[in-house]
Every structure is written in C-alpha cells, then in structure tokens.
Amino acid sequence: MSKNSCNRDEGELMYTDDELKDIASKVLQKAEKLFNLSEAEVFIQSLSHMMGGIEYRTPKVFQTTNRAGCAIRFYKNDELFFACFPLTSVLQELDNLEQITTYPIASKKFDFPEIKLSSSSVSNIYDKRIASLNEEEIYSLSYSMSEFEKTIDDIILDGSILFSLEKKVIANSTQALAFEKSTWCDISLRALYRGYDMISTSEKNLTSRQIPSSISSIVEDLVSETMQRSSLSETLSNLSVPIIFSPMAFSQIFSFSLVPLLRKPNAHKLSTLEFSPEFNLTDDGTVPGLPNSTAFDDEGISQAKTVVIKKGMLEQALNNSQFSQENEEKTGNSFRAKLFEIFPRNYQAYPDIFPSNLLVGEGQESYDQIINDVGEGIFVNSTQGYMTADYHSGTFKVSANDSYRVEQGAVAGTLPTFDVIGNIFELLSKSPRFSKDRKVVRPFNTPYSILSPYVYTEEISIFL
Amino acid sequence: MLTIDPLESLLEQTRKQGAAYSDIRYGRIEQKNIIALDGEIIKENNCINSGYGIRMLSDGIITFASSPNIDYAKREIEKATRVSSLISNWKKGIAALIDAPVVDSSVIKKPKISWQEMDLRDNKENIRNLDDFIRDSLKVEAEIETDIMFMNWSERFGNSEGSRVHQEYPYAILTLTGRVMHNNLQVKYYQSFGGLGGIEVLPFDKFEQLTHFIEVINNLPNAQLVNQGKYHSILSEDMSWTLLHEVLGHSLEADNVLSGRSFSAGMLGLKIAPSMVSVIDDPYIETLGYYEYDSEGTKGRGTLLVDEGILSDFLHGRMTAAAMESETSANFRAYNYESLPQVRMSNIFFEPKDYSEEELFETVQNGLYIGEGLGGSSEPQTGEYNLDAQYGRIIKDGELADYILQFQISGKMTDTLSKIESISDRLVAQPGSCVKNNQRLYVGSVCPKIVVTEMKVS
Structure with a gap:
C-alpha cells in the first residue's frame, strides 16, 4: 500500500455508528415532544459510494458519493404523514414538520413494529475489505477491467466498479432501535467489438456483498461472449420454436410481469391462478451472501424466509406493517427504494413492499440436458432496454438482443435482435422446464435479486 | 463575526490542493408529491435534499465527490487530490476543458402561485374539481389517478476560473392516468401537464386541456388491435419527440459519440435527412427543459443540430468540446448535486414547417x-x-377514425429520417423526462407532428 493512500475506515465516514444512533434517538424525541406524537418512526440512512470508472476515449473518473438523510413517518390525530430531510439539518427542519406535511396518507391504522434486534445478525453482508478500501485499491481494481484492451485489437471496454457502505438506523415509538451496516460491490461492464462484418456489444451487471475473487475472469467471459456474437451472425427463419431463457433474460421478464403480484395488496390475482406444480417461489432475505440479505427490513422487522408459491399455488404474499392484518405474520419486506438509480436503496422513498431475494425453484435437469433435448430452438441470453409488461394480464413484450439458434442439441449462431411476446401466466402454467443450475441476477432498476434457473418454454411468440 | 461562504471555502481548498480546475455546486431541492385516486388524496411525500457536488481536474484525472456535509466535503477534496497523484502514470483519457467565458449571474424564476404559499385546502378542492369534471365527461367506467409533483430547485455554482451562477426554478407537473377494462384486461392511458412555474401551469382552471385525455379514455374500451404492417403515418407531437429524443438525440450527445455509443459518429457534415428536416436543441423554451446556465456555468444557447437535412453539430459540455475540438453548447447537466453531470438534451425538437394539421391529414388520406x-x-x-x-387511430379519407390499442413502432433511424414527408407548423410542449446512465433528468417534450411515409407497426 502506498504511503500516500488513505484507509477508509469507520472513523473517516461522515457519521460514526454511535452518532447515527444518537441522532435517531434525538429526532424521535424531538418529534414526540414538539408535536405530542406518540407514534412515530425514524429511518436514517448513511451511504458512502466509491466508484472507479473506465471509459473509452474520455477521462478516467473517480467518484465518491455520500448521502445521509432521515425519513420520519408519524401519526397525528390518527392520520399518517411522511417527510424526509438531510441529516445535517433534520433537527432544525423538524420545527417546520407540521407545515411541510399537509395531506395524510390513506392507510388503515397500523402499529409501528416492535423492534427486537439491536444489531446485524446476518453474516456475509459486511465485508471489512470493502469498508476499508482505499482510493488506490479501488482505482487499481477498476483499471484492471480495461487490461484486455491491450491484448485484443478492436475491443473497447468501459464500465465501473462501485463499492458501497450503507448504515441504517430505525427507531420508533416502541423505544427500541435497530442498526445495521452492509457493503456492496456492483460491477457494470460493457464490451464493444468491431468484428469481421459487424459491431457487437455485451453487458454485464453483477452485484455482490463481497469483492469478487477474480474480476479478470468476469471481463474475460464478457469479451469472449462479445467476440462470439460478432462472428456467428445468422438470420431467423423458423419462428415457431421453443425458447430457452437464461436466468438473466427470465428474471427481467419475471420482475416486470409477475413480481408486482407478490405484494399483499395485489396478490389476490395470484390466488385465482394455477401454475405448473413445477413452479415454486420463495423470498428469502436471510441467505448469507445473496445481494439483498439483511438482518431486518426498513421498518425494523426481522427478515424471513417466505414460501410464496408452492407447487404452483399461492402460499403467502409479501407484506409490510401497512399492508398486513393485525395478527398476520410479517414477512419483513418493507424497503425504501427509488427506481432508475444505480443504487436504489434511498431514505427518500416511502417504504413499500419489495422482495429481498427471490428464489425460483430449481428443476431436475441441467441446462446442458435441456439444450441437448432441443432439435430446433432459440436461446435468449439477454433482453434490452424498455419492456412492456402488464401484471394484470401477465402479457409482456421485450426485445431479445443477445440470442442464439439452438440446433440438434447445441447452441449455434448468433441471431439478430427480435421481439419476444408472451404471457407469464401461460408460460408458468403450461409445462415450463426449469434447470437445476441457477444464477443470481439483479434485474435492471430493481432493489431485489432473483436466483433463477434457465427456463424452457413453448409458449412464446417471436416477432421480427 | 465574518462568515465565509461555504462554496468559496471549498473552492479555496481545491486551489490549495493544486487542482488545475475545480467547480462546486451547492444544490437544494424542496419537493412535494401528491397522489390522488378518484379525487381523494391517498399519499403525500415531502422531501428536502441539499449538499455539495465537487468536480476537480488534476493530472488528467477527473474526480467527483458529493456530500451533504461541508466538513466531509473538505475531506473528500483531499481524497480526490490523492487519487490524481496516485494514478498519474496510468493511461488517461482526453481530459481538458474548452475555454468558456467567466460569468457572474443570478437567475431566479418565481411561480405566479407558489405551492408553498397557497391554502392547501384549495389544492385538495382543485383535485376534487378536476376529478369531478373528468367523471362528468366520462362515458365508461374508469379509475383515475392524479399525480402531482411540486418542486423548488435551486443551485449555486462556482468554479476556479471565477464564474459564479445562482439559479432557482419552480416546477409543477400533473399526470393523469386512466385505467379502463378492455376484454377483461386492464389498459391505461396517461397524459402530463405543467412544467416551469407554480400552480398556475396546472390545468386546475383550464379544464379544456383535459378534453383529449377524456376522449382517449372513453374510446379505449372499444379500441382494436393493430394490424401489423407498414403504414403511412402521422406521429403525434409526443411520439415525434420520443423518436427524436430517444434515437437521434442521444446519438448526438458528444459523450456518447466519443464512447462509441452513437450511430451518428462520423456523419458530421453528411446529409442524413430530407432538406425539410432541421433539428434544434433549445433550453430557452419555458418547459421542464428550461435553464439559462448548465451545470458547469456556461450560458445556454440553442444548437442547430441538423440543418436542412445535414448533420451540423453535436451537443457538448466543455470536456467533450475540447476532445472534439468544438465549442460547448452548454448541455452539461445533472439533476442534483449528488451526480456528476453528463451531456444531456434540453428541449430537442424538429423545426416546425408550413403544414397545418389539416394539410397533414390530407397528405396521408x-x-x-x-x-x-x-x-x-x-x-x-x-x-x-x-x-x-x-x-393509435386509423386515418380514413383524411379523417381520424377508429382507436387502436397500445402498439409498437420500429425501424432504423437513418431510414425513418429519410421517410419524413412533412412537418406541422405548431410546437406542442409537455413535461418529459430522460434517464441516462441511471440519472433521471426532467426535460421538455416539445415537437410538432410529423408525417412518415412508411412506418413499421406491430
């Protein structure tokens, strides 16, 4: 380590653990005293990102982003209100809380939950290496992503590696306080290859709680995929063939067309549907190492393993305090997330129901066995951009921009971009085949992850 | 006791640390979001956010740090300086800024009716009245959602060259979403109103603006599915803008050109569209895309991007202008202090031509x-x-006929541009937004209608 470099230890962050807990208590006390509130909840988020980036022909960029804010939710005259402030000024801004909050949130009256935990109890969500990384190490890791540019002509690599340290505190009028700190590593990488007769691009977005053991192997895979795509271009002729979705492609479709129905207020639709008995779905925020495992959700409720769909039938919907019955078991799925952000967890968002880690049940066959059975088909590796999906009807339409022809049990040539149109309810009802192999994906713009198998279906239409 | 302006204090520190260039933005956003369902308010979110964004250029390395806390911002400056010195032997990109005039300016736009000053009971009544008006005009069962966003956006900018800019803009947006059933499936339609200003830019006392929304909702339950094929088409103002912004516009952002993300790279000076087509980006149209100075303190100006069919310019910030030996067009922007600015469009539009709406329909038949x-x-x-x-709607004998349910258009932009047959004489502005590299920014959706001789529809 260079003498000039600087360790980013706990003492260097904006607020120490104790300071954050102290502010949470003070905000709660002040709110209760000023406005005679007896039911209030304070959520504090302190977030620190360090990001190294590589970008072709534009400057190398090193970014640090720090966020510290406080959200307060409270009842006054049995009406629920919500507001958020920067942590630097929350104690002063609180004086205007009554003027700022004008309209109550329509909600049945619910109790803020009793907080039972005082600190994190999930292992593998806090990596001391990430918390203490210095600038030189981060830059070195991000720079290593571009090494392949030197060895292969016509390959362009750009992207970023983002390390995040989040601390959150939840305090409410039950007089208990929950505190947790977690780390994340997000790698976003794009390769562009100017091959023999076409330009091809591929992207990878990976989220983990620790530093990946080999960043160079991630880059190597991406480069190889990109080069393969440019050299095996084929046209699509037969459109009535089975499709095999990769975990990445299936997760994108699944997250837009089915995940909204897993929330308590929407789940009644699921109870009217009968999926294939092969389809099982669990939400589990306690699995060590999965991207969204936490000790407790953003209301302070302990994370849990919830069997959502068992053998094709709805078992239990995901809930939070606001959307659960008084004596109903809480599933711990209240999260504050702003979509369209690189790191969606954000104190400014009103707590809503999101999955933590969704586990789609695995099947009996391996991916290779499924592919071996296919005489003629299409393997969709990834989808692109905006997607049209309607969870009321289950219909979806998405562009498949990284797909391959499957012929006589083997993946063959690259196909041009085409549209995939289908219905997720039908796909999951009519004999889908799930592979034994599963991969973790964080769907674009979502705060949760999906552990998904490869999925074979004959229920999809293709449009060129 | 003399109080030192935190912005000046941070700039002084970057100078002491030896940065070749630095700029600081102190931003504050006050926001209120209200959601009403069938006229009753069901949700409100209030948010205040403020802090510092610090960009430094040292030894060919760009660093950016953001912090809500002034003391921590100072520590981030020290860290950024260390980064630049640590990695000075590594491969660098193009890191220079084109010259820009030093400015000292203050721009404060005030709303006529501020959401912070109005009686909020009136606001509640406004929402109810609006919903009542829609209900009275609806002939079908529909769920109507009203989303309102009020925002006061302010930013102070200073750079090491001496520029100082203070800007304050108010925004108000109202989005109506109608949901109706179509053959047991729910379908929806939404339309946004408002832009730069306060309550006065919302349609509370201009119910005539709701006519189009009501008409679409009334007709969706009986709308047909589209027949796939190629159509002689008129694109609505919003769809013309969506096509222009999403496909051509982003390809004209110079950072995309430099990083290999643009099909327009290498086409400067070439004919890419019929001579009737000119494309302009102009931040001075009073919509959500309005601004007078961008996020590096450069005075905004209109940019002629396509001049009578010839690609004539790209959108730039100071860095991309230096890299491409051009001039900044003052399009380097970020929504708030937390993000490093990027090259972004403001109000991009096809220049209106002489065709009235009636003439467009006569052309298409x-x-x-x-x-x-x-x-x-x-x-x-x-x-x-x-x-x-x-x-969509069928055009039959030059008149609007049956409604069509949601569908998709597709093609290749250079091909579509070549098939533009006519452009209407009227710009229509609506609120728009754009997400680029996970940064959302409000922009103006401003465009005339255009006619395309052959549009692929599915």
Missing part, C-alpha cells in the same frame, strides 16, 4: 395516427429502435 409515446429502446450503435405508442 389513409394511414395511421400514432398517439403519445410510452417509452422504448434503441441500439445506440446502429440507430435501430422499438418504441411503444399508448394508442
């Missing part, structure tokens, strides 16, 4: 009218796109 855009995707390297339209 039989074809398809393509309603407001819903979103879509495009391949930046090739200009291929798929965009969704919220609805």
Whole structure:
C-alpha cells in the first residue's frame, strides 16, 4: 500500500455508528415532544459510494458519493404523514414538520413494529475489505477491467466498479432501535467489438456483498461472449420454436410481469391462478451472501424466509406493517427504494413492499440436458432496454438482443435482435422446464435479486 | 463575526490542493408529491435534499465527490487530490476543458402561485374539481389517478476560473392516468401537464386541456388491435419527440459519440435527412427543459443540430468540446448535486414547417395516427429502435377514425429520417423526462407532428 493512500475506515465516514444512533434517538424525541406524537418512526440512512470508472476515449473518473438523510413517518390525530430531510439539518427542519406535511396518507391504522434486534445478525453482508478500501485499491481494481484492451485489437471496454457502505438506523415509538451496516460491490461492464462484418456489444451487471475473487475472469467471459456474437451472425427463419431463457433474460421478464403480484395488496390475482406444480417461489432475505440479505427490513422487522408459491399455488404474499392484518405474520419486506438509480436503496422513498431475494425453484435437469433435448430452438441470453409488461394480464413484450439458434442439441449462431411476446401466466402454467443450475441476477432498476434457473418454454411468440 | 461562504471555502481548498480546475455546486431541492385516486388524496411525500457536488481536474484525472456535509466535503477534496497523484502514470483519457467565458449571474424564476404559499385546502378542492369534471365527461367506467409533483430547485455554482451562477426554478407537473377494462384486461392511458412555474401551469382552471385525455379514455374500451404492417403515418407531437429524443438525440450527445455509443459518429457534415428536416436543441423554451446556465456555468444557447437535412453539430459540455475540438453548447447537466453531470438534451425538437394539421391529414388520406409515446429502446450503435405508442387511430379519407390499442413502432433511424414527408407548423410542449446512465433528468417534450411515409407497426 502506498504511503500516500488513505484507509477508509469507520472513523473517516461522515457519521460514526454511535452518532447515527444518537441522532435517531434525538429526532424521535424531538418529534414526540414538539408535536405530542406518540407514534412515530425514524429511518436514517448513511451511504458512502466509491466508484472507479473506465471509459473509452474520455477521462478516467473517480467518484465518491455520500448521502445521509432521515425519513420520519408519524401519526397525528390518527392520520399518517411522511417527510424526509438531510441529516445535517433534520433537527432544525423538524420545527417546520407540521407545515411541510399537509395531506395524510390513506392507510388503515397500523402499529409501528416492535423492534427486537439491536444489531446485524446476518453474516456475509459486511465485508471489512470493502469498508476499508482505499482510493488506490479501488482505482487499481477498476483499471484492471480495461487490461484486455491491450491484448485484443478492436475491443473497447468501459464500465465501473462501485463499492458501497450503507448504515441504517430505525427507531420508533416502541423505544427500541435497530442498526445495521452492509457493503456492496456492483460491477457494470460493457464490451464493444468491431468484428469481421459487424459491431457487437455485451453487458454485464453483477452485484455482490463481497469483492469478487477474480474480476479478470468476469471481463474475460464478457469479451469472449462479445467476440462470439460478432462472428456467428445468422438470420431467423423458423419462428415457431421453443425458447430457452437464461436466468438473466427470465428474471427481467419475471420482475416486470409477475413480481408486482407478490405484494399483499395485489396478490389476490395470484390466488385465482394455477401454475405448473413445477413452479415454486420463495423470498428469502436471510441467505448469507445473496445481494439483498439483511438482518431486518426498513421498518425494523426481522427478515424471513417466505414460501410464496408452492407447487404452483399461492402460499403467502409479501407484506409490510401497512399492508398486513393485525395478527398476520410479517414477512419483513418493507424497503425504501427509488427506481432508475444505480443504487436504489434511498431514505427518500416511502417504504413499500419489495422482495429481498427471490428464489425460483430449481428443476431436475441441467441446462446442458435441456439444450441437448432441443432439435430446433432459440436461446435468449439477454433482453434490452424498455419492456412492456402488464401484471394484470401477465402479457409482456421485450426485445431479445443477445440470442442464439439452438440446433440438434447445441447452441449455434448468433441471431439478430427480435421481439419476444408472451404471457407469464401461460408460460408458468403450461409445462415450463426449469434447470437445476441457477444464477443470481439483479434485474435492471430493481432493489431485489432473483436466483433463477434457465427456463424452457413453448409458449412464446417471436416477432421480427 | 465574518462568515465565509461555504462554496468559496471549498473552492479555496481545491486551489490549495493544486487542482488545475475545480467547480462546486451547492444544490437544494424542496419537493412535494401528491397522489390522488378518484379525487381523494391517498399519499403525500415531502422531501428536502441539499449538499455539495465537487468536480476537480488534476493530472488528467477527473474526480467527483458529493456530500451533504461541508466538513466531509473538505475531506473528500483531499481524497480526490490523492487519487490524481496516485494514478498519474496510468493511461488517461482526453481530459481538458474548452475555454468558456467567466460569468457572474443570478437567475431566479418565481411561480405566479407558489405551492408553498397557497391554502392547501384549495389544492385538495382543485383535485376534487378536476376529478369531478373528468367523471362528468366520462362515458365508461374508469379509475383515475392524479399525480402531482411540486418542486423548488435551486443551485449555486462556482468554479476556479471565477464564474459564479445562482439559479432557482419552480416546477409543477400533473399526470393523469386512466385505467379502463378492455376484454377483461386492464389498459391505461396517461397524459402530463405543467412544467416551469407554480400552480398556475396546472390545468386546475383550464379544464379544456383535459378534453383529449377524456376522449382517449372513453374510446379505449372499444379500441382494436393493430394490424401489423407498414403504414403511412402521422406521429403525434409526443411520439415525434420520443423518436427524436430517444434515437437521434442521444446519438448526438458528444459523450456518447466519443464512447462509441452513437450511430451518428462520423456523419458530421453528411446529409442524413430530407432538406425539410432541421433539428434544434433549445433550453430557452419555458418547459421542464428550461435553464439559462448548465451545470458547469456556461450560458445556454440553442444548437442547430441538423440543418436542412445535414448533420451540423453535436451537443457538448466543455470536456467533450475540447476532445472534439468544438465549442460547448452548454448541455452539461445533472439533476442534483449528488451526480456528476453528463451531456444531456434540453428541449430537442424538429423545426416546425408550413403544414397545418389539416394539410397533414390530407397528405396521408389513409394511414395511421400514432398517439403519445410510452417509452422504448434503441441500439445506440446502429440507430435501430422499438418504441411503444399508448394508442393509435386509423386515418380514413383524411379523417381520424377508429382507436387502436397500445402498439409498437420500429425501424432504423437513418431510414425513418429519410421517410419524413412533412412537418406541422405548431410546437406542442409537455413535461418529459430522460434517464441516462441511471440519472433521471426532467426535460421538455416539445415537437410538432410529423408525417412518415412508411412506418413499421406491430
């Protein structure tokens, strides 16, 4: 380590653990005293990102982003209100809380939950290496992503590696306080290859709680995929063939067309549907190492393993305090997330129901066995951009921009971009085949992850 | 006791640390979001956010730090300086800024009726009245959602060259979403109103603006599915803008050009469209895309991007202008202090031509009218796109006829540009937004209608 470099230890962050807990208590006390509130909840988020980036022909960029804010939710005259402030000024801004909050949130009256935990109890969500990384190490890791540019002509690599340290505190009028700190590593990488007769691009977005053991192997895979795509271009002729979705492609479709129905207020639709008995779905925020495992959700409720769909039938919907019955078991799925952000967890968002880690049940066959059975088909590796999906009807339409022809049990040539149109309810009802192999994906713009198998279906239409 | 301006204090520190260039933005956003369902308010979110964004250029390395806390911002400056010195022997990109005039300016836009000053009971009544008006005009069962966003955006900018800019803008947006049933499936349509200003830019006392929304909702339950094919088409103002912004516009952002994400790279000076087509980006149209100075303190100006069919310019910030030996067009922007600015469009539009709306329909006679855009995707390297339209209408004998349910248009932008047949004489502005590299920014959706001789529809 260079003498000039600087360790980013706990003492260097904006607020120490104790300071954050102290502010949470003070905000709660002040709110209760000023406005005679007896039911209030304070959520504090302190977030620190360090990001190294590589970008072709534009400057190398090193970014640090720090966020510290406080959200307060409270009842006054049995009406629920919500507001958020920067942590630097929350104690002063609180004086205007009554003027700022004008309209109550329509909600049945619910109790803020009793907080039972005082600190994190999930292992593998806090990596001391990430918390203490210095600038030189981060830059070195991000720079290593571009090494392949030197060895292969016509390959362009750009992207970023983002390390995040989040601390959150939840305090409410039950007089208990929950505190947790977690780390994340997000790698976003794009390769562009100017091959023999076409330009091809591929992207990878990976989220983990620790530093990946080999960043160079991630880059190597991406480069190889990109080069393969440019050299095996084929046209699509037969459109009535089975499709095999990769975990990445299936997760994108699944997250837009089915995940909204897993929330308590929407789940009644699921109870009217009968999926294939092969389809099982669990939400589990306690699995060590999965991207969204936490000790407790953003209301302070302990994370849990919830069997959502068992053998094709709805078992239990995901809930939070606001959307659960008084004596109903809480599933711990209240999260504050702003979509369209690189790191969606954000104190400014009103707590809503999101999955933590969704586990789609695995099947009996391996991916290779499924592919071996296919005489003629299409393997969709990834989808692109905006997607049209309607969870009321289950219909979806998405562009498949990284797909391959499957012929006589083997993946063959690259196909041009085409549209995939289908219905997720039908796909999951009519004999889908799930592979034994599963991969973790964080769907674009979502705060949760999906552990998904490869999925074979004959229920999809293709449009060129 | 003399109080030192925190912005000056941070700039002084960057000077002491030896930065070749630095700029600081102190931003504060006050925001209120209200959601009402069928006229009753069901949700309100209040948010205040403030802090510092610090960009430094040292030894060819760009660093950016943001912090809500002044003391911590100072520590981030020290850290950024260390980064630049640590990695000075590594491969660098193009890191220089083109010259820009030093400015000292203050721009404060005040709303006529501020949401912070109005009686909020009136606001509640406004929402109810609006919903009542819609209900009275509806002939079908529909769920109506009203989303309102009020925002006061302010930013102080200072750089090491001596520029100082203070800007304050108020915004108000109202989005109506109607949901109706179509053959047991729910379909929806939304339309946004408002822009730069306060309550006065919302349609509370201008119910005539709701006519189009009501008409679409009334007709969606009986709308037909589209017949796939190629149509002689009129694109609504919003769909013209969606096509222009998403596909051509992003390809004209110089950072995309430099990083290989643009099919327009290498086409400067070439004919890319018929001579009737000119494309302009102008931040001075009073919409959500309005600003007078960008996020590096450069005075905004209109940019002629396509001049009578010839690609004449790209959108730039000071860095991309230096890299491409051009001038900044003052398009380097970020929504708030937390983000490093990027090259962004403001109000991009096709220059209106002499065709009245009636003449457009006369030209087409039989074809398809393509309603407001819903979103879509495009391949930046090739200009291929798929965009969704919220609805459409058959054009029969030069008149609007049956409604069509949500559908998709697709094609290749260079091909579509070559098929533009006519452009209407009227710009229509609506609120719009754009997401680039996970940064959302409000922009103006401003465009005239255009006629395309052959549009692929599915």
